[in-house]
Amino acid sequence: MTKPKSVGSLGFRDIQFFNQALVAKQAWKVLTKPGSLLAKILLGKYCHKQSLLTVNAPTNCSHGWRSLLHGRDLLKGYLGKAIGNGCTTSVWKDTWVSLTSQVKPYGPIAEADMDLTVSDLLTDDMQWNTKRLKEVLPLLVDQIKCIKPSSTGAEDVFIWQPTSSGDYTTKSGYAVAATKGSTLLVPNSDLFNWIRDVWATECSPKMKVFTWSIIQRALPLGENLQSRGIHAQAKCIRCNELETAKHIFFDCPFAKEVWSLILLKEVVHLATATDFKEAVVAFKRAVCLPPSGITGSILPWISWTLWTARNTLIFKKRHLTKEEVATKGLRLAREWCQTQNQTAKMEKSIHVGPTRVKNRHADPTIPTCKSDAAWAKDTQKAGLAWIINGPEEAPIKQGSTVQDFVTLPIVTEALALRLGLIAAVNLGLPRIKMLSENATLIRAINNDAQNKEIYGIVRDIQQISSVFVDISFVFLSRSQNNQADSLAKQVLAGSVSSGCPLG
Missing domain, CATH: 3.30.420.10 (Ribonuclease H-like superfamily/Ribonuclease H)
Structure with missing residues (x-):
């Protein structure tokens, strides 16, 4: 359930990864703002001889400091340096050649160059010293010359490589923590895509989760219950056939009668479909004819009413007609579409156009x-x-x-x-x-x-x-x-x- 929606899961946050991403925010503040009061206290107490990135947790440290180092560990693999004057960036120890990946120069290193900083590779006018670069880092000359240092001598700063700005965010930190070392990413098929065909469809969130439940065999259908070792009735209550997702939503005679009442622009043929995924893909082109007022796919809504009608028959012994089921599905879909249209109109009336602030420098005499x-x-x-x-x-x-x-x-x-x-x-x-x-x-x-x-x-x-x-x-x-x-x-x-x- 905590894995990404793009691979068929629900995308819930893993509380341990999220906690590490949050405490990494505090570590980032201490690292990038060492002049703040909190940073001065913590660094003064725990980092006498080592930097925040290399210090280990002593046995008698506080729970807060141990937590901050836990967040620090998340940062370490994705930290880089943006070059200003190059004075505080080590040529060999810091990641500064690339802003997006952990590219570090490598040896053999001459003894005289062990303590080189990036500023040693710059000229007095803050341009790259090509001759020195070819002596020290001949394989990286072109890549390094693409870096534009500060001509006014600004200090180097730490950057967080996963974001475009270079600033750490909890969202990006969680993404890194959740995917670190993960091998789970299951690719979507060419036809079916979880994001496009389920989570980005035009229907209510409830219908999206319901569609996900069908595809992931999470509904208590007879076939699904028996596959989990539950000895329950596996037959359809209406026609006594094996109760599968394809049967209850499409193949059952009652389901066929309900679908016959739904007027679609193109007829959907599901005779060769093997699972509900193929039905979802097929229904992308099945638009309801006007004046229904329904713009998105009708599949989730009719599937929902067929499911609730089945439960009503089993638990309440009340039989709903095909007209009642079809009408209810169309009504739910139409009401949701109308609500979305009204919301869009209200937002448009509020934000008629981009807000423009009057420029105080609009004086025509200013060059x-x-x-x-x-x-x-x-x-x-x-x-x-x-x-x-x-x-x-x-x-x-x-x-x-x-x-x-x-x-x-x-x-x-x-x-x-x-x-x-x-x-x-x-x-x-x-x-x-x-x-x-x-x-x-x-x-x-x-x-x-x-x-x-x-x-x-x-x-x-x-x-x-x-x-x-x-x-x-x-x-x-x-x-x-x-x-x-x-x-x-x-x-x-x-x-x-x-x-x-x-x-």
Whole structure:
């Protein structure tokens, strides 16, 4: 029951894994915020000679500290480092080459290089020292040069590799704990998919669980009871045939009469079906004809009324007619669909459109800097461009360049914005509005939200921003950024055609 829904289980949380994911949150806070009061107390008491990641639990430690180390153990296999200035990251001991997997440089290691930090592989202007990289890590040169360190000397930070942001979340921690060492993942067949055909169908949660119960043979049908060693009547109460899921819901004469009253756009043929899974797949195309008002599959609802009619006959000795069973199933389905439509209309009336906050920097006299980038995935080259305009879009200055070793589009956008910001500083502008068409980048800057792919670049942007009297970072749609987009594509095309290894 605690295994994923995608493999046919119910996806309940395993309380032990969930507890470890929760205490790992506390370990993450101590690790990433060592200046907090709690971290100072715990680290001061238990981590005199070792770091949090290597210390063992002493015999006389508190239950709280032992629990925190239990959460720490979950973090250890998925921790990485985002490079700022490289001063606190060990070349050999820390995971810093990859942001998504545990890639560590390997030996043989020269004795003089045993204590190398990543900062030793950088030049004074915070660029990668290619000569030194080829001496120390010749097999990883290209991969390392794709990492963009901070040009302003921001500190390195720990990242949690399973998330895109690099921040630890309890949800991601539970997913890691639940799947760690698990070999259970049973693939779905090409036709039947648990998520698509059961859990994502348009019906109530109760009907989804009922469908799951049928497929997993959890209903107390005669065949299922006898397979569990329960000596019960295995015959259908209506026709005295073996009571299986296929029989009670489709093959029983009473079930056939009920289905004959359901008007479907396409007739469903189940003569060759061997189990209820095949019926679920077949009914995906069986839409009820109007004016029924039913948009999703009718199968769960009619199956439910057939099941309740069977129980009514067994336990209450009351026989329901085929018309009553069919009408009840259609009514339940229609009521649920109507309720969903009404809820959707109410939400639409409340949220007519995206909420827009009036920008306090909408002053037309403030210069603007539009930045954009073009990226070639196969060559890992990026064209970076920025355009600074004065009042009434009067051009002040523009620039473009090509950047090698770029692996993601968001990195190119961040690099382009940083170049535009540096250009505005060099022009001596006291006020500037920075515009970019990458919403994720703008959120990372404005909300100080960590993004492991662009950590060093965002820290540079925030640091450089402090020299302005007034600065804002605003999202700009692509249709309003045509000039910078064209400039970036032109410089990239020129670099690709010339084949020049620009940096």
